[in-house]
Amino acid sequence: MAHGKTQDSRVDENEALASKQIFEVIRREGMEELARPNGSLFWSGIAAGILISLSVLGEAICRTYLPDAPWAYLVENLGYSLGFLVVILGRMQLFTENTITTVLPVMRDPEWPMFRRLLALWAIVMGANVIGAFVVATGFAYGSMIPADLIPAITALSEHATGFASFEAFQRAIPAGVLVAAIVWMLPQSEGFGFFVILAFTWLIAAGDFTHIVAGSVEMAFLMVQGDLAIGPALTNFFLPVLAGNILGGTVIFALLAFGQVRRELPE
Numbered sequence: 001m002a003h004g005k006t007q008d009s010r011v012d013e014n015e016a017l018a019s020k021q022i023f024e025v026i027r028r029e030g031m032e033e034l035a036r037p038n039g040s041l042f043w044s045g046i047a048a049g050i051l052i053s054l055s056v057l058g059e060a061i062c063r064t065y066l067p068d069a070p071w072a073y074l075v076e077n078l079g080y081s082l083g084f085l086v087v088i089l090g091r092m093q094l095f096t097e098n099t100i101t102t103v104l105p106v107m108r109d110p111e112w113p114m115f116r117r118l119l120a121l122w123a124i125v126m127g128a129n130v131i132g133a134f135v136v137a138t139g140f141a142y143g144s145m146i147p148a149d150l151i152p153a154i155t156a157l158s159e160h161a162t163g164f165a166s167f168e169a170f171q172r173a174i175p176a177g178v179l180v181a182a183i184v185w186m187l188p189q190s191e192g193f194g195f196f197v198i199l200a201f202t203w204l205i206a207a208g209d210f211t212h213i214v215a216g217s218v219e220m221a222f223l224m225v226q227g228d229l230a231i232g233p234a235l236t237n238f239f240l241p242v243l244a245g246n247i248l249g250g251t252v253i254f255a256l257l258a259f260g261q262v263r264r265e266l267p268e
Contacts, residue, residue: 018189023104023262025188030102033093034117038124041093045125048092049132053218055083057146059206060153073207080206081199083215088183088198093125095214099250100181100258107259126243129214130221137221158219161211162229162238169211170241176210177249185258211242 033041058079066072087094102121106114139145140154164172179201190197205212220238223229 019258020262022185022188023258026101026184027104027108030105033098033102034105034114034121038120041121041124042128044091044093045095045128046132046135047090048087048094048125049129049134049214049217050136051086051090051092051132052083052094052129052214053133053136053140054086055080055202055206055215056154056157056218056222057140057150058082059157060150063153063157064150077203077206078199080215081202084202085195085198088187089194093128094180095122095126095129096177096180096212096246096250097184098122098125099177099247100184100255103251103255104259107255126213130217133214133217134221134225137218138225140222141225154219154222158222159228161216161219162223162234164211164237166237166241169238170245172209172211173213173242173245174249174253175208176205176212177246177251178254179205179210179249180212180246181250181254181258185254211238211245213239213242213246216242 058081059076060079062072062076062079066076084094086092088097098121102118106118140151146154183198183201186197187194204210216238220229220234224231224234
């Protein structure tokens, strides 16, 4: 019996150590992000806002060319993962990643200068993501960078993403925030399988019909630049509810739970 208890205690200790190690890895990454110059954050956020459009484009390509079959929906949503793979593996500034990465240092040291820096980083990255989304959406709408055959699918995806009632959009954004935070939490121990972690969890966001503020901003911008979506409904029915839901899922739910499981074991 004593031997069994010793083994159990070792398992518990290893699990606790793993959790503390993950927390510390992400906290240090968050500290590095908080220390970066604003200009670097801004241009990285622009790049993320532009390249996340690959999620919309990939899903539109699959929808356009896949046959009309019951299984097509599940395969189509694999296209949604493309933008996230490029942005996350490319270490670009995606707002929803920052709902956990830069929050953990503030939870560890809850001081006003840290909190103020967090809010400034969020504002810079979110603004840059949206600017990038509008740049690429304008190119989709008025340029020749993509085949005209894809426009109907992009339009249908955009109308669906921005067509929820405010409270429903907010609720659908919560799981998306949790899932992106889970990706961040799992990557340090993915041991070379980060590609598949990102692929699986972002596919689940699309297949579950959840709402994501940055990828959805490309769809919102695509309609807005063509005059098909006014700024008022865009803000009240999509942008603000989805932003709040992603923050709730990533920070209030996932980050707090992650911090809670290691808080009493961290050194003073």
